[in-house]
Structure formats: structure tokens, C-alpha cells
Amino acid sequence: MILFLSYFYKGNELPVRLSFFWMSYTFTNISGALLGYGILRMRGIHGWEGWRYLFLIEGAMTAAIGLFSFFWLPPSPTQTKGILRGKNGWFSDREEVIMVNRILRDDPSKGDMHNRQALHLSDFWASIKDYDNWGLYLIGLCAYIPP
Numbered sequence: 001m002i003l004f005l006s007y008f009y010k011g012n013e014l015p016v017r018l019s020f021f022w023m024s025y026t027f028t029n030i031s032g033a034l035l036g037y038g039i040l041r042m043r044g045i046h047g048w049e050g051w052r053y054l055f056l057i058e059g060a061m062t063a064a065i066g067l068f069s070f071f072w073l074p075p076s077p078t079q080t081k082g083i084l085r086g087k088n089g090w091f092s093d094r095e096e097v098i099m100v101n102r103i104l105r106d107d108p109s110k111g112d113m114h115n116r117q118a119l120h121l122s123d124f125w126a127s128i129k130d131y132d133n134w135g136l137y138l139i140g141l142c143a144y145i146p147p
Helices: 001-008 016-042 050-072 093-106 108-112 119-131 130-143
Strands: none
Touching: 001 016, 016 050
């Protein structure tokens, strides 16, 4: 999601957008815990245990949001036409040029990004062998894996 937002916003605009993203992540965890508590109390209804309802309901919600996002979120600011996004897209040609130019002026290195190339197992292995990233991997494992 962070990479996706960087396609649309300049570096000085990203912190505010990312703060909304992380705030929504926290609220989702809170509401998910409350929802889970309520769903687990459904034990015995139709002979099912509460955890079965929890897996079914939260799994269905996650799958529905994931599928909707896959079809609704555009790949880039210049490719906004789609089934759920409309045949005309979100932006006019002039707006697309303005968006791309302002992002490239902010960070010229984004002009030579090859983000549509397929990833291979060798790319994954190269990232694992990069010892400079191990601290980041450890933080991610500790912070985002539930206890």
C-alpha cells in the first residue's frame, strides 16, 4: 500500500497519507478484536463452535475486500480505466500528465522504475542475503506477527 501511495503523492505529501493508513490499521485491529469477541460468543448456534464462525465471517470479509481492491485499485495514475473504475478512468489526459510530472520532479529515480517486471526466486534470495535489511526484517517480524 505504501508503494501504491507513492505513485500518486510526492515525498512531502506522503507522511500525512501514511498516517491515515497506519491509523486505519490500528482502528481495524481494534474493531476486529471486538468483532471477534462477538463472533466467538455465537458458539452453539446451528451446532457450530464460535471459532468456526470467526474463521468463516472474518475470512469472507477479508476475501471480499481483497477481491474488490484488486479490481478497484488502479495499477498507476495513468491506468485508471477498468471494470469498477469506469471506461473513462479517474483522470483526464491533462491531469495524468500533471500527476506524472509532479511525481518525477519530486523523485527523478521513479522514471526508470521497472515495477512491472516479474519477481523470481533469485530476487527473493538476493534480498534475504542482504544483511543490511535484516534489522528491518526483524522489526517486521516482531511488530506484525500477532502474539
